[in-house]
Amino acid sequence: MSYALELHGIVKRFPGVLANDHIDLAVEPGEIRALVGENGAGKTTLMRILYGLHQPDAGEVYIHGQKQTFHSPHDAIRAGLGMVHQHFMLFPSLSVGENVIYGAEPTRAGFVDRRMARQKVAEIAQQYGLQVDPTARVEQLPVGIRQRVEILKTLYRQAEILILDEPTAVLTPQERDSLFKILRGLAAQGKTIIFITHKLHEVMSLSDKATVLRAGRVTANLRTAETSREEISRYMVGREVMLVVNKPPAQVGEVVLAVENLVVEDETGRARVADLSLQVRTGEIVGLAGVAGNGQTELIQAITGLGPITSGRITLEEQDVSHVSVAGRRKAGQAYIPEDRTHVGLAAAASVADNLLMGFQREAAFSRHGLLSLKGIREHASRLIQRYAIKVAAPSEPAANLSGGNLQKVVVAREFSHQGRLLIAEQPTRGVDVGSIEFIHQRLLNYRSEGNAILLVSAELSEIMSLADRILVMFEGRIVGELNAAEASEAKLGLLMAGGSEKIRD
Ligand SMILES: Nc1ncnc2c1ncn2[C@@H]1O[C@H](COP(=O)(O)OP(=O)(O)OP(=O)(O)O)[C@@H](O)[C@H]1O
Ligand SMILES: [Mg+2]
Structure with missing residues (x-):
């Protein structure tokens, strides 16, 4: 039987780095393949070679049994490949339909045939269960839907093989679930899918097989049904990785960060943060959970000094910093790991x-x-x-x-x-491999034991539940619930995050 895709002996060097060291990969049509490995193992490089963005120093690419040489993504697209990048490449001010057909517009008598374009986009969306409004402007869409537009774009160009580089890194759990449904549907209709991830539970729930890279080489090809998260991480890191966090009890002391009656209005006068108060004390990790768009970003910007406040007060180590610059707040003891690292x-x-x-x-x-x-x-x-x-x-x-x-x-x-006493950590382990997640989690806990205060924002509920001592849930600009880590469950948090009920403190 012929493979949808074969890579033979791919080698890629960068100055001082052997990023891909004789990599072989063979994927069957209709298969979902996970590509995993430590940070810097060479996953993105390999996929960029496959998509014609890098030229390999050695090795061969076969698509449906045909040898191919890609000089650019244009060649790769013609051979039936599509790639969804982590940083989306859409025009925010154009509509969904315009983005999808951009560069491949159907024409009639030399003019763009808009009606035909609309019809085709709707057809593909329907066929693969990708619900999007073709007339919506991309800038008004949430991340999960933008990603759908990227997928639609590849399908419109008749991609048979889809490459997704860490597609879930920026998604909420709900968005991730619907992406997986779409990808399963695509595979069932014969499309071949390769996705990169650091989340081993995603490998387990979505893939048919997993390929593990380590320092530029393939260390394992595993059938998902016959492997485990522990085995995969062993092949990735070369040792056992603790997948659970051991947390000593909190030794809570004085207040480091106090937010009092904070209001942050947007330019239309709508309160994105509405009369919110919270405290973070030494020796504790306070987790902030919530569905994206409920004011977390505005709250963190106000606390860090990156955004304005409308009213209220922010105190850091008893100093009123409500109107102090970012540099001033750093000096007063604030460290910040922002979500948007780039x-x-x-x-x-x-x-x-x-x-x-x-x-x-x-x-x-x-x-x-x-x-x-x-x-x-x-x-x-x-x-x-x-x-x-x-x-x-x-x-x-x-x-x-x-x-x-x-x-x-x-x-x-x-x-x-x-050397600050307050750390605000937003998505601190986004995009890092399991070994490094373990390390960063340990650092966070040490920082807490050393008598510092941490405010942790994470889209991974499991991360918040295993690290935080108290969890605050934000909904529509307010804290709608507070749970102790011991009593929190995904179900309880999920209910509060959806605006379920006021203060269920049980
Ligand atoms: N354009 C470049 N110039 C120089 N070195 C590069 C370039 N692109 C990648 N590298 C290096 O090649 C190695 C492999 O990088 P790659 O991005 O493929 O890793 P990755 O497996 O995708 O890691 P991550 O999980 O962190 O995304 C790294 O050491 C990286 O620094
Ligand atoms: Mg990468």
Whole structure:
């Protein structure tokens, strides 16, 4: 029987890194294949080669038994491939339909045939169960629906093989469930799917087979039905990974962060944060749960100083910081791991060493008489690179060359190295591999034991439930419930997140 896709002996080198080291991969038509591996293992590189975005240094690509050489994604698309990137490539101000047909518009007598385009988009959406309104403007759509538009785009170009690079990283649990339903439907209709993920429960629930990469090589091809999360992570990391968190009881002390009667209105005057109060004390991790769009972003922006407040008060270590700049708040003891690492957390063009320093450049170890000490900076960078196992050829390399998960580790390493007493962590383990999740979780717990305060925002309920001491649920700009970690369950949290009931404190 012929494979939908075969890769033979793929090799790809970057300066100082062997990203793909003779990789073989064979996927059957209608199969769902998971591609997993540590940060920097070479997953994205391999998929970019398959999609014509990189040229391999050696190796061959076969699609439906035919040898192919892709010079660009254009060639790959013609051979029946489609890729859904993690950072969507849509035009926000155009409609869904316009985005889908962009660059492949049906024409009649030299004019774009809009009616035909609309009809075709609707047909495909119907056939594959992708519910979207073709007239909606992309900028008004939630992330999950935008992703559907990306999938629709590939299907419109008649993709037979779909590649998805960490498609669930930005989705809510509900959005993820509907994506999986769509992908299962596509596979049932004969499409071949390859998806990259760090979440092993997703591998277990969605894939037929899993391919594990480690340091640029394939370490295992496993049938999902015959394997386990433990076995997969062993092949990924080369050792046992603790998939559960052991948490010592909290030793709660004085208040570090206090938010009192905070109101944040948007430009239309609507309250995104409505008279909200909360406290985070030393020695505790407070989790903030909620469906995206219920004011969490505005709340965190107000606390960190990145966004304005309408009224209310924010105190950090007894200092009123309501109107203090971000730099001022950092000085007062605030560290922040932002959700949007590419825009808020990092400067892509700057070196890894500079990124590890950002925000601390005025500290004594790094500056003397206003000049930066290069030695101090290099040492600081090397220390963190080693400690956090950041995969980078040299500290001077631009951050842009790092893999997704290694970028996240740069931000996490920098913020933990800050001597503040308050850490605001938004999605701290998004995109990082299981071994590093274990490490970051341990760091969070140590930070708490050292008598610091943590406000944790995560879309992963399991992460919040295993780390937080108290969980606050946000709905429509308010805290609608508070649960102790011990009494929280996904069901209870889910109910509160949906605006279920006021204060069920049982
Ligand atoms: N354009 C580039 N220039 C230099 N090095 C690169 C480039 N792209 C990737 N690399 C390096 O190649 C290696 C593999 O990166 P890749 O992005 O494929 O990893 P990944 O498995 O997708 O990791 P993650 O899970 O973190 O996304 C990394 O060491 C990375 O730093
Ligand atoms: Mg990647």
